[in-house]
Amino acid sequence: MNDVVKSLSPRLIPAADKSDDRPTREEAEAAVRTLLRWAGDDPQREGLLETPKRVAKAFKEFYSGYEDDPKDVLNKIFAEVEGYDDIVLVRDIPFYSHCEHHMVPFYGMAHIAYYPTKGVVGLSKLARLVEVYARRLQTQETMTAQIAAAIEQFLEPRGVAVMIEAEHMCMSMRGVQKAGAMTITTQFTGAFNDAAEQVRFLTLVRHGKA
Template sequence: MDAVVDARREKGAASFAPVPRPSREEAEAAVRTLLRWSGDDPEREGLIDTPKRVVKAYEELYRGYRESPADVLDRVFEEVEGYGSIVLVRDIPFFSHCEHHMVPFVGRAHIAYYPSKGVIGLSKLARLVDVYARRLQTQESLTAQIVTALEDHLKPRGIAVMIEAEHMCMSMRGVQKSGVSTLTTDFTGVFRDDAAEQAKFMMMVKGLR
């Protein structure tokens, strides 16, 4: 295992460290404080139940903190009759929230790997993306965490991950430029070592649209 993967593993492990969780009442009080700070009255009719709704929404938006990639990738199918070529699932839609501003970023993930000891169900890759996307994130970390989870649980001969996303923190605030896409990639094994395999992955993701 090289130093790059070791660094990814350390970052991924840190994301599972438990932190003290406030009570629902404390969370709702925090929302009321933000409403007042924004200049509105949390006691007016339209906002009176907003703290409860926001806390309930946060439970869904950030459910990834209560999910584990180990549970998603718990079953590997080893009887694949000698299949060893590329497996690619592309255009996996996701949404996440920027850890710097807590503003959404939305995009698609493309994941490929070369099997070694077996394959996983195709839907598991989409679920894995959601486990990490449903947390406060950076796109770079999201890309690396997906690779690390697959490396740890599947141990394939190579992994390729590409994520394309639009960040609302760039389109709604700051420079306010909408429609700008950010692309991140990460490669291991044969994809990292062989430029032709990287080109094949890119062609399969982009060239067939």
């Protein structure tokens, strides 16, 4: 296992703590009313009356990944694949996440590849794994490492490659205001530490043929 993944994995693999000090829905809605006032608006005006309830509900969707455990996503392995042990790559998995610095969306595509050893997982599970980590407060780097670490731990492949390309709204609509700037992160383990393997991965991601 790659050193970065190994050092990150204890913190990153389990589902987030379900701590007891979670606020009630009423407390969450009151916090939204405070932010509405902070934005300069009046939470009591008609159009905003139901907004705190909607925001609390939307947060449940945006951050549902805290309830999910990668173990439950990757626990079903299909071993009967006639000895197939070549690359499995799912590219262009769209995702929406929120940056942990500003709680503003960043969104883009994830590309995931691995070389199976003990079997393969259902292809949809790789997209579900992206959801587990995207639906939390994140940095793009952490999310990239977490996806690679989970596949390492549960599939024990010959290698994993993860690439994420995303636009960060905190860089587009505020702050430095560079709309369209794209951030690319990669995490390679095992066989993918080889330069030729990285070229194969990137070629498949870009052109669909090796």
